[in-house]
Amino acid sequence: MIAKAGSLLDRERGRFAETHPASRKLHEEARLSLLAGVPMTWMTMWAGGHPIYVAEASGARVVDVDGNDYSDFCLGDTGAMAGHMPAPTMSAMAASAGITTMLPTEDAAWAGEELARRFGLPYWQFALTATDANRWMLRICREVTGRPKVLVFNWCYHGSVDEAFVTLGPDGRERSREGNVGPQVDPAHTTRVAEFNDIDSVEAALAHGDVACVLMEPALTNIGIVLPEDGFLAAVRDACTRAGTLLIIDETHTLSAGPGGCTAAWELEPDAVTLGKSIGGGVPIGAYGVSTELAERIAAAEDADLEDTGGVGGTLAGNALSLAAARATLSEVLTTDAFAQMSALCESFVRGVEQALERFGVPWSIVSLGARAEYRFCPEPPRTGAESAAATDRSLEEYLHLYLLNRGVLITPFHNMALMCPATTEEDVNRHTEAFNAALEEICA
Secondary structure (H helix, E strand, C coil), X not given: CHHHHHHXXXXXXXXXXXXXXXXXXXXXXXXXXXXXXXXXXXXXXXXXXXXXXXXXXXXXXXXXXXXXXXXXXXXHHXXXXXXXXXXXXXXXXXXXXXXXXXXXXXXXXXXXXXXXXHHCCCEEEEECCHHHHHHHHHHHHHHHHCCCEEEEECCCCECECHHHCEEECCCCCEEECCCCCCCCCCHHHCEEEXXXXXXXXXXXXXXXCCEEEEEECCCECECECECXXXXXXXXXXXXXXXXXXXXXXXXXXXXXHXXXXXXXXXXXXXXXXXXXXXXXXXXXXXXXXXXXXXHHHHHHCCCCCCCCCCCCCCCCCCCHHHHHHHHHHHHHHCCHHHHHHHHHHHHHHHHHHHHHXXXXXXXXXXXXXXXXXXXXXXXXXXXXXXXXXXXXXXXXXXXXXXXXXXXCEECCCCCCEEECCCCCCHHHHHHHHHHHHHHHHHHHC
16 A cells, blocks of 8 residues: 555646646745745645645635635644634734733633633633743743653643653653754653553652643644543543642643533543634634632742743733634634534544545544544554554655645645634535545555
């Protein structure tokens, strides 16, 4: 199958070149002023040799400068979970009380109250990205516990947080993740690592007594969706409580599970929650919420400079424009009804993939989390980050991604993730199902 993918990939690259001349020209011109010809390096990961250049994005639809039309399941790698340019968000931005004033607005308090309602944590602050929110929460947790280390899970993803770029080596010990760019210190010195769905590894890491907090997604997402086994998250909560360690749930990607993410859907009890990307309808924003007990501990840290140069906060954080966008997105776009519709469409997406895999006898699997789904190149869904990483096949991924792209379907370029938004339709799902079937038929012929 891999050899067949290689020969088909050459054909698909040729088709891409023929149908994207304007994007290629713009990319060549951009290389004169932009590193790698893109404004942000991740954009080099699109299949085809260069990214498509966008002329229009609206709802779940993207049109490129060559006039090609796409059903978008990438959605800005979750940042556009509300869809591209949702009307309520756009209207709220136009009527915003300003952009950056270094002053609070009514929208900020409304957003805090709404997030408290959804996630069950009473006190909130805002950032510009989930990375900021995570980074600041790690600082706060170290401050109030007096402990130096953080615990994350093998092959986790928490944005560009330094402490999270660490994996377990073959010897079972922490090591800097391959490709980690210029770490200030080796993250093996700052971070302990456990395996997802392995509570023994969590308890062993916490037994050292030096872990300030566990930073975790309730389901791994960026290495492929890895769902928690029954009882695992409750066991992590209990282990943290016994160890005096704080528990942070990062819902940046897992918000796909519903209006309150997995925290609400699975009745989790974290000490803090972090969010980003999607709650502003595509406008840069991050947020973190804390429990009453943690808020009291923060307030009692009299020597901590939370207001100026202590490493928490930023001039543009909590700006009027981002909070106006968040209020409109949360109140009118990413609603309970919208999530129900998105999840139903995701179920249809999964059925289409499962039927195709059965039809062609392909030993792959697909996992979903609310409005998000991802197929993996292994017969059973991985249960740990290490298992999911081992199931990666770059050749197959490039073939599938480029095959779908050439037929008007975008999925996340880093892996095989597809996300539904409120504007996604059954026709979009069927478009993917048809293209996915065709891709398997060719590779299995």
